[in-house]
Amino acid sequence: MALKGRDLVSIRDLSPREITDLLRASRKMIPIAEGKKASNALAGKIVAMAFFEPSTRTRLSFEAAVQRLGGRCITIADSGISSMKKGESLYDTVRMLSSYSDAIVIRHPNEGAARLAADASDKPVINAGDGAGQHPTQALLDLATMQEAFGALAGLKVVLLGDLKYGRTVHSLAYALGILGSELVLASPPALRLPDESRAELDQLGVKITEEPDIERAVRDADVLYVTRIQKERFPDEGEYRKVAGSYRIDARVLASAKPRLIVMHPLPRAGEIDPEVDRTPHAAYFREAFLAVPVRMALLSGVLGGRAR
Amino acid sequence: MVRELKITPIKNGTVIDHIGNGLALEVLRIIGIKELDKDSTVSIALHVRSGKIGWKDMVKVENMELSPRKVNAIALLAPTATISIIRDYRVQDKRSVDLPERIFGIVKCPNPSCISNQSEPVESQFHVIRRRPVVLSCAYCERQVDEFLKHLA
Numbered sequence: 001m002a003l004k005g006r007d008l009v010s011i012r013d014l015s016p017r018e019i020t021d022l023l024r025a026s027r028k029m030i031p032i033a034e035g036k037k038a039s040n041a042l043a044g045k046i047v048a049m050a051f052f053e054p055s056t057r058t059r060l061s062f063e064a065a066v067q068r069l070g071g072r073c074i075t076i077a078d079s080g081i082s083s084m085k086k087g088e089s090l091y092d093t094v095r096m097l098s099s100y101s102d103a104i105v106i107r108h109p110n111e112g113a114a115r116l117a118a119d120a121s122d123k124p125v126i127n128a129g130d131g132a133g134q135h136p137t138q139a140l141l142d143l144a145t146m147q148e149a150f151g152a153l154a155g156l157k158v159v160l161l162g163d164l165k166y167g168r169t170v171h172s173l174a175y176a177l178g179i180l181g182s183e184l185v186l187a188s189p190p191a192l193r194l195p196d197e198s199r200a201e202l203d204q205l206g207v208k209i210t211e212e213p214d215i216e217r218a219v220r221d222a223d224v225l226y227v228t229r230i231q232k233e234r235f236p237d238e239g240e241y242r243k244v245a246g247s248y249r250i251d252a253r254v255l256a257s258a259k260p261r262l263i264v265m266h267p268l269p270r271a272g273e274i275d276p277e278v279d280r281t282p283h284a285a286y287f288r289e290a291f292l293a294v295p296v297r298m299a300l301l302s303g304v305l306g307g308r309a310r
Numbered sequence: 311m312v313r314e315l316k317i318t319p320i321k322n323g324t325v326i327d328h329i330g331n332g333l334a335l336e337v338l339r340i341i342g343i344k345e346l347d348k349d350s351t352v353s354i355a356l357h358v359r360s361g362k363i364g365w366k367d368m369v370k371v372e373n374m375e376l377s378p379r380k381v382n383a384i385a386l387l388a389p390t391a392t393i394s395i396i397r398d399y400r401v402q403d404k405r406s407v408d409l410p411e412r413i414f415g416i417v418k419c420p421n422p423s424c425i426s427n428q429s430e431p432v433e434s435q436f437h438v439i440r441r442r443p444v445v446l447s448c449a450y451c452e453r454q455v456d457e458f459l460k461h462l463a
């Protein structure tokens with residue numbers, strides 16, 4: 001895999017072939033991520049975690065990925081106590097970090113921050129979410145979850161449900177699914193539809209897309225139901241939020257007419273979009289999805305840092 | 311045929327011709343009047359009949375040659391423009407403007423949350439993703455822009 005030394009800022013930085021290679025490498029990492037096998041592929045490597053925005057899952061899974069491969073992390077986990085508070089630019093902070101580490105994982109509240117970091121750094125930069133922008137490693141682990149469940153991604157019918165406008169995971173994911181040959185069904189409230197730009201791009205790629213705001217109908221012959229978090233802060237008032245959030249709640253009733261093999265996914269944290277009763281059904285794939293973050297990020301870090309298990 | 315001379319010739323300087331109708335003032339904004347030599351004359355012709363593009367605007371600036379960055383900015387706003395360098399009343403060089411693949415510093419990203427708008431030590435950067443009509447995409451946040459007049463840096 002020719003990932004060595006490269007940045008991963010946007011899912012568009014990867015070709016379909018590179019994505020499938022990464023997914024294959026991720027599967028091999030699973031026993032190491034589960035602690036059943038040991039690896040020292042990243043021995044002697046330091047990865048900087050530059051988190052300028054709160055994150056639990058993403059940061060911890062990256063840290064676990066580095067440590068499972070025998071590497072070490074240095075971490076900025078609170079922009080409040082970091083140099084940014086003293087007025088240092090992101091550019092300067094990243095230049096400094098790149099001289100202390102072998103790769104940088106960055107999350108930042110501003111869109112485009114990871115691209116700027118990649119320009120500033122002479123070490124590989126991995127985007128772990130920049131504002132409402134890209135979150136390519138989330139898309140990769142989502143793909144890994146679907147591939148594990150179904151074997152192939154081409155021909156899968158994937159329903160993207162909820163906030164398709166602001167949800168940063170969903171744009172990267174829709175693009176990746178599109179270039180890998182999946183079919184998309186968009187189910188969102190009118191105010192939270194996929195932005196025209198993203199829709200136009202998918203159309204240009206020849207992706208088969210339908211819109212179906214009725215969840216039960218959308219789910220009927222789908223393979224994957226990808227639920228996003230409806231973000232409260234995006235709504236002008238609480239009443240509007242409740243109305244929308246309430247209309248997109250997945251429970252046993254909604255899933256009654258679904259295929260037996262349908263999987264329900266969610267980038268987590270969930271905020272009431274999925275009833276806990278779904279956890280006990282074979283449809284629930286979101287905790288597996290959260291686990292697969294580790295082997296996927298291991299495969300990526302290993303590729304970018306040129307690590308080989310010894 | 312009697313040719314009507316609407317603007318007098320200049321000795322040294324730049325003639326920007328075939329500017330799309332109504333865009334001359336924007337072109338002047340790009341040239342930056344304040345940066346002109348105090349003895350320079352600027353002549354503008356608005357709404358002039360053109361065989362090539364129907365109606366056009368034209369700007370002549372004495373004692374000034376445009377930097378590549380300004381030429382790129384003109385290419386963005388007025389893609390039909392031609393630029394002639396005049397030395398000693400003679401046209402020394404005449405060429406059409408050509409939009410490069412990347413645009414630096416001319417347009418400001420319209421996304422207020424874009425990192426290029428956060429006092430970082432970098433200039434704005436756009437990829438030209440379509441040429442007719444021109445559409446740019448921010449190299450940082452990927453926001454697309456097709457109305458440049460509102461977003462000139």
